[in-house]
Amino acid sequence: MPRATPARVAQVVTQEWGTELIQSWNKNGWFAMPQQVGDKIARLIGAAPGEVVATDSTSVNLFKVLSAAMNIAAADAPNGPMTRKRIVSERSNFPTDLYIAEALCKQHGMELVLVEPEEIAASLTADVAVLMLTHVNYRTGAMHHMAAVTAAAHAEGILTVWDLAHSAGAVPVDLKKARADFAVGCGYKYLNGGPGAPAFVWVNPQHADRPDLPFMQPLAGWWGHVAPFEFTPDYRPAPGIRRYQCGTQPIISLAALECGVDTLLAAEPLGGMAALRSKSLALTDLFIALVEERCAGHGLGLATPREHAQRGSQVCLTKDQGAYAIVQALIARGVIGDYRAGDPSILRQAQDGPSSGQTGKKDILRFGFTPLYIGFVDVWNAVEQLKQVLESGEWQRPEFNRKHAVT
Amino acid sequence: MPRATPARVAQVVTQEWGTELIQSWNKNGWFAMPQQVGDKIARLIGAAPGEVVATDSTSVNLFKVLSAAMNIAAADAPNGPMTRKRIVSERSNFPTDLYIAEALCKQHGMELVLVEPEEIAASLTADVAVLMLTHVNYRTGAMHHMAAVTAAAHAEGILTVWDLAHSAGAVPVDLKKARADFAVGCGYKYLNGGPGAPAFVWVNPQHADRPDLPFMQPLAGWWGHVAPFEFTPDYRPAPGIRRYQCGTQPIISLAALECGVDTLLAAEPLGGMAALRSKSLALTDLFIALVEERCAGHGLGLATPREHAQRGSQVCLTKDQGAYAIVQALIARGVIGDYRAGDPSILRQAQDGPSSGQTGKKDILRFGFTPLYIGFVDVWNAVEQLKQVLESGEWQRPEFNRKHAVT
Numbered sequence: 020m021p022r023a024t025p026a027r028v029a030q031v032v033t034q035e036w037g038t039e040l041i042q043s044w045n046k047n048g049w050f051a052m053p054q055q056v057g058d059k060i061a062r063l064i065g066a067a068p069g070e071v072v073a074t075d076s077t078s079v080n081l082f083k084v085l086s087a088a089m090n091i092a093a094a095d096a097p098n099g100p101m102t103r104k105r106i107v108s109e110r111s112n113f114p115t116d117l118y119i120a121e122a123l124c125k126q127h128g129m130e131l132v133l134v135e136p137e138e139i140a141a142s143l144t145a146d147v148a149v150l151m152l153t154h155v156n157y158r159t160g161a162m163h164h165m166a167a168v169t170a171a172a173h174a175e176g177i178l179t180v181w182d183l184a185h186s187a188g189a190v191p192v193d194l195k196k197a198r199a200d201f202a203v204g205c206g207y208k209y210l211n212g213g214p215g216a217p218a219f220v221w222v223n224p225q226h227a228d229r230p231d232l233p234f235m236q237p238l239a240g241w242w243g244h245v246a247p248f249e250f251t252p253d254y255r256p257a258p259g260i261r262r263y264q265c266g267t268q269p270i271i272s273l274a275a276l277e278c279g280v281d282t283l284l285a286a287e288p289l290g291g292m293a294a295l296r297s298k299s300l301a302l303t304d305l306f307i308a309l310v311e312e313r314c315a316g317h318g319l320g321l322a323t324p325r326e327h328a329q330r331g332s333q334v335c336l337t338k339d340q341g342a343y344a345i346v347q348a349l350i351a352r353g354v355i356g357d358y359r360a361g362d363p364s365i366l367r368q369a370q371d372g373p374s375s376g377q378t379g380k381k382d383i384l385r386f387g388f389t390p391l392y393i394g395f396v397d398v399w400n401a402v403e404q405l406k407q408v409l410e411s412g413e414w415q416r417p418e419f420n421r422k423h424a425v426t
Numbered sequence: 427m428p429r430a431t432p433a434r435v436a437q438v439v440t441q442e443w444g445t446e447l448i449q450s451w452n453k454n455g456w457f458a459m460p461q462q463v464g465d466k467i468a469r470l471i472g473a474a475p476g477e478v479v480a481t482d483s484t485s486v487n488l489f490k491v492l493s494a495a496m497n498i499a500a501a502d503a504p505n506g507p508m509t510r511k512r513i514v515s516e517r518s519n520f521p522t523d524l525y526i527a528e529a530l531c532k533q534h535g536m537e538l539v540l541v542e543p544e545e546i547a548a549s550l551t552a553d554v555a556v557l558m559l560t561h562v563n564y565r566t567g568a569m570h571h572m573a574a575v576t577a578a579a580h581a582e583g584i585l586t587v588w589d590l591a592h593s594a595g596a597v598p599v600d601l602k603k604a605r606a607d608f609a610v611g612c613g614y615k616y617l618n619g620g621p622g623a624p625a626f627v628w629v630n631p632q633h634a635d636r637p638d639l640p641f642m643q644p645l646a647g648w649w650g651h652v653a654p655f656e657f658t659p660d661y662r663p664a665p666g667i668r669r670y671q672c673g674t675q676p677i678i679s680l681a682a683l684e685c686g687v688d689t690l691l692a693a694e695p696l697g698g699m700a701a702l703r704s705k706s707l708a709l710t711d712l713f714i715a716l717v718e719e720r721c722a723g724h725g726l727g728l729a730t731p732r733e734h735a736q737r738g739s740q741v742c743l744t745k746d747q748g749a750y751a752i753v754q755a756l757i758a759r760g761v762i763g764d765y766r767a768g769d770p771s772i773l774r775q776a777q778d779g780p781s782s783g784q785t786g787k788k789d790i791l792r793f794g795f796t797p798l799y800i801g802f803v804d805v806w807n808a809v810e811q812l813k814q815v816l817e818s819g820e821w822q823r824p825e826f827n828r829k830h831a832v833t
Contacts, residue, residue, distance in 0.1 A: 020444040025436065028678065032435050036621055037427040040762055049621055076673025078647030079486055110659060115648035115673060118661035122646040126533075133659060158657075207674065214443055214456055214677035239529040240485030241522035250565075250766065252517060252540060254525035266483025266522060267614065269679030270621035271435065355447055359657065 021211055024278040031274045052273045053217075053242075053264055059280045060210070060219050063292060064183060064202065065193030071221045072260050073276060074268055077184060077205045078115045079238065080220040083263055084201035085123050085151065087226065087235045088178045092148035093127075094232055103148035103177075107132045107139070113157045116182055120151055136161065139168065143175045150177050154192070155185035155331030158359055158383055160323035162190065162331045166197040173198065184208060187219075188283050189299065189332035189389070191292040194221060201226070209332065209389055210283065212276030220263045227259045240265030283391060299332040299390035302398055306334050306386065309402040317409040322383060333387045335359075342382035347419040348408045354401045359383040428618055431685040438681045459680045460624075460649075460671055466687045467617070467626050470699060471590060471609065472600030478628045479667050480683060481675055484591060484612045485522045486645065487627040490670055491608035492530050492558065494633065494642045495585045499555035500534075501639055510555035510584075514539045514546070520564045523589055527558055543568065546575065550582045557584050561599065562592035562738030565766055565790055567730035569597065569738045573604040580605065591615060594626070595690050596706065596739035596796070598699040601628060608633070616739065616796055617690065619683030627670045634666045647672035690798060706739040706797035709805055713741050713793065716809040724816040729790060740794045742766075749789035754826040755815045761808045766790040 035043040044050045057071035064071070074080070085106070093101045106120050110133040117131070124131045134142045136156075143150065150172045155162045169179045181202040186192050188209030194202055200223050206216030229235050233256055241247045242264035245257045256262035286295060303323070310319060320337035324330050338345065346358040361381045386401065408414050442450040451457045464478035471478070481487070492513070500508045513527050517540040524538070531538045541549045543563075550557065557579045562569045576586045588609040593599050595616030601609055607630050613623030636642050640663055648654045649671035652664045663669035693702060710730070717726060727744035731737050745752065753765040768788045793808065815821050 020439065025439050025444070028435060028439050029432065032427065032432050032620070032682070037432070041764075042757065042762070043621065075482070075486065076647065076675070078649075078673030079482065079645060082645055082672075112659075113648075114651070114654075114657050114659060117659045118646045118648060118651065121661050122641045122644040125641045126644055205674070213439070214450065215674045215680075217676060218673070234529045234532045237529040237533055238486060238489055239525045240483065241520075241525060242485075244521070244525065247521075248767075250521050252519075252521060252524045254528050265489075266485030266625070267612070267622045268483070269624060269676040271682055272676030272679040273622075275439070275678055350449065355449070357448075360655075 020213070021278045021282045023281065024213065024275050027278050028271060028275050031271055049270045052270060052277070053268055054261070056273060056277045056280060057219060057260070059277065059284060060187065061221070062287070063192065063280070063283060064187055064204070064221065065195050065197070066221050067195070067224075070224060070227075070260050071219055072264055073206065073217050073219045073273060074242075074264050075218060075220075077182065077203050077218040078119055079265075080203040080218050080263070081116060081119045081180070081182065082123070083236045083238055083265075084180050084203060084220060084222065085120060085149065086237050087222070088149045088180055088201055089123060089127055089129070090232055090235045091226060091229065092178060094229070101148070103146055104128070105130050105132050105147045106149045106151060107134060107142045107147050108151045109136060109139070109153070109156070110134060111156060111158050112151070112153050113182065113184065116151060116153060136163075140171060143172055143177055145175060147175065147177045149180055151180040151182070153182040153184060155190065155333070157185055158322070158335065158385075160185075160331045160333040160335045160385075162186070162324075162329050164328065165192070165194075165199060169197050169199050185331050185333065188391075191296050194223070199223060206276045206279065208387070210276065211279030211389075213272065213279065215272070216276040216279070217268060217273055220260070222260055222263060224259070227262075236262055238265040242266060242268070286391065295390040299388055300327050300330070302388040302390060302393060302395065303330060303332065303334050305395060305398050306388070306402065309398065310336065310405065313402055313406050314409055320381065322381070332390060333385055335386075336384040337381040338384065339381065341414055342384050343422070344414040344419040345405075345408055346384055348414040348416075349401075349404055351419070352404045352408070354404045356387075357385040359385055427620070428685045428689045430688065431620065431682050434685050435678060435682055438678055456677045459677060459684070460675050461668070463680060463684045463687060464626060464667070466684065466691060467594065468628070469694070470599065470687070470690060471594055471611070471628065472602050472604070473628050474602070474631075477631060477634075477667050478626055479671055480613065480624050480626045480680060481649075481671050482625060482627075484589065484610050484625040485526055486672070487610040487625050487670070488523060488526045488587070488589065489530070490643045490645055490672075491587050491610060491627060491629065492527060492556065493644050494629070495556045495587055495608055496530060496534055496536070497639055497642045498633060498636065499585060501636070508555070510553055511535070512537050512539050512554045513556045513558060514541060514549045514554050515558045516543060516546070516560070516563070517541060518563060518565050519558070519560050520589065520591065523558060523560060543570075547578060550579055550584055552582060554582065554584045556587055558587040558589070560589040560591060562597065562740070564592055565729070565742065565792075567592075567738045567740040567742045567792075569593070569731075569736050571735065572599070572601075572606060576604050576606050592738050592740065595798075598703050601630070606630060613683045613686065615794070617683065618686030618796075620679065620686065622679070623683040623686070624675060624680055627667070629667055629670060631666070634669075643669055645672040649673060649675070693798065702797040706795055707734050707737070709795040709797060709800060709802065710737060710739065710741050712802060712805050713795070713809065716805065717743065717812065720809055720813050721816055727788065729788070739797060740792055742793075743791040744788040745791060746788065748821055749791050750829070751821040751826040752812075752815055753791055755821040755823075756808075756811055758826070759811045759815070761811045763794075764792040766792055
């Protein structure tokens with residue numbers, strides 16, 4: 020939690036709400052907050068002011084941009100009915116992305132095609148409307164080359180949707196330079212916006228205004244109207260990214276998100292995301308080296324690519340047995356990682372492929388490294404605790420093997 | 427703002443987030459919070475535990491339930507293609523409701539039909555799929571008889587969607603007794619959840635589980651999955667209302683909403699919503715009587731019905747000129763109401779109809795009476811201030827005639 024957050028949240032609650040009441044929608048800028056926080060997030064992802072809004076959840080924003088991409092693809096189809104009947108994504112993409120895409124495919128009579136990372140290039144054919152990828156994989160920490168993948172998609176006339184959940188604030192992102200089409204991301208990971216913080220959405224300005232498609236984005240709520248306080252019964256979308264707003268936003272949580280984004284922007288005079296990236300790679304390099312040196316012989320594998328260009332800001336270890344309990348034992352020692360279960364349904368048919376495919380079935384221990392405030396001594400201490408958990412066998416105790424509702 | 431809110435919000439931020447970090451998803455019940463707060467809201471609207479979730483915005487929830495209603499109507503259409511091609515709503519319904527319905531109609535090849543209140547009964551024909559109404563009109567304060575209107579819709583095989591934005595916590599609502607089909611509502615009006623508090627959604631249990639319609643609710647995010655932490659690539663909806671969740675929710679704002687709902691539930695031993703309704707009617711009766719007695723001769727009209735059964739917990743006055751400035755002058759005196767512009771586009775063709783139709787074109791001064799904490803002396807004082815504003819002519823000063831972004 021950023022140090023500034025408790026006081027700022029208290030100010031919104033006690034002063035702006037408790038004393039100034041609904042006047043704060045104007046006086047304290049509540050109504051403009053999604054755009055104001057969006058403009059700040061834009062600086063972290065290679066977007067311009069007025070191109071991002073902080074609003075809703077990642078899943079809801081994904082529904083908006085996937086709908087828009089599908090509607091644009093249909094409207095721009097040459098000569099009659101649309102022949103692009105597929106959305107391509109990664110089988111190990113974060114599930115909510117796949118669920119939202121599946122729902123939209125069912126509705127539009129399209130097909131969701133799930134492939135392994137190394138199969139993406141071959142899957143970009145003329146019958147594909149949209150390529151939807153998460154920039155940094157939640158399960159492996161592997162990162163796509165956004166510009167190269169986008170160029171390959173565009174060469175086939177395919178639009179791209181990028182989920183930045185594990186990259187905004189974690190790695191340098193340059194959406195405009197990569198010529199991406201749409202992006203969404205969450206506020207509660209590397210942006211430190213607090214539990215369930217509002218998410219964000221970006222649309223390349225070339226797609227933002229389509230007078231021929233007033234309902235391109237079907238969550239056409241009043242905050243996306245060109246003049247919401249005229250209260251007219253007919254919908255006329257606002258220009259630019261504002262049409263990607265829908266309903267009234269949770270102001271207290273948005274204020275907390277702004278504090279998190281501000282901490283990242285405070286690093287701009289010191290080199291910003293480029294400097295943070297250097298530190299991030301040094302942290303994850305050190306973690307990998309120390310785990311391999313000090314925890315050898317315990318059956319740990321590495322799911323995250325060693326190549327810098329393919330790595331996000333997390334390191335995922337694999338283990339055949341006990342991953343869940345090891346994470347619980349580490350949490351009890353103050354080292355808070357995530358456990359992600361291996362999923363037999365994403366197991367590849369061929370078990371002899373490259374490592375990125377094999378990790379699907381194995382349980383994962385995930386360690387995130389927020390370069391803004393995680394230090395090298397934290398890395399050393401985390402590995403030391405992991406070593407002690409493994410060597411002592413304490414993870415086999417019953418209390419570490421009890422499952423929670425949320426793991 | 428409820429007295430309990432600042433301390434509870436500070437606890438979530440400083441203790442649960444700042445100290446206990448992601449462990450709070452289990453330990454402090456963050457993950458279950460939409461259901462927990464939903465169960466509490468259920469007690470205010472005639473629903474049972476497990477039938478309501480507090481989540482997303484009213485507009486997003488409306489998209490979910492309208493989609494579900496349209497998908498159910500299509501699936502249940504006898505013998506081939508659906509003949510029900512219309513959604514009926516009120517022309518003066520809150521605009522976001524109309525925008526969302528318009529977007530869905532465009533997508534489904536259906537027609538949104540807007541009528542005046544007195545035309546609803548005649549509009550319920552065999553080609554209508556869904557009747558979507560706001561229980562208490564935001565512009566006039568007029569309240570529909572939910573059970574009677576629902577019965578009339580059902581008699582023609584039409585599903586009902588109710589927006590409770592101006593009724594939850596303001597008037598007694600009994601969704602189950604009225605045999606309503608779907609309902610949504612907001613958390614930031616009479617529920618006192620704070621600025622932009624999360625909204626809620628209810629679905630009649632008879633419609634909640636449809637194994638034949640896994641994407642009945644197309645915002646199929648991971649929080650609506652039967653087992654979100656299994657991270658499987660295929661969507662399987664959770665039973666009951668849980669499938670109406672989509673993405674991760676803003677926990678800080680949800681905690682504030684719970685404080686607001688708790689203040690209403692604290693009135694249960696004293697008679698609950700029935701007792702609050704008696705006080706609400708006494709407050710609005712007094713306000714109407716005092717305005718007519720003390721502010722006569724200033725051209726004020728009454729948009730809100732005098733009949734108790736047709737009145738929500740607000741009183742809307744009309745004025746041909748100066749409504750905006752009068753509201754601003756009142757706010758400067760500490761009486762905080764709303765201005766709502768008359769909209770020429772909702773002007774009826776015939777100007778000689780009953781009063782409920784004529785108010786469409788006139789500017790509105792809206793006064794909300796939260797029976798939980800607004801007292802009779804507040805009503806007296808508000809009318810006294812209104813009288814002074816009108817008699818002094820101070821509302822004509824330039825500073826009260828400057829328009830804000832949000833009015």
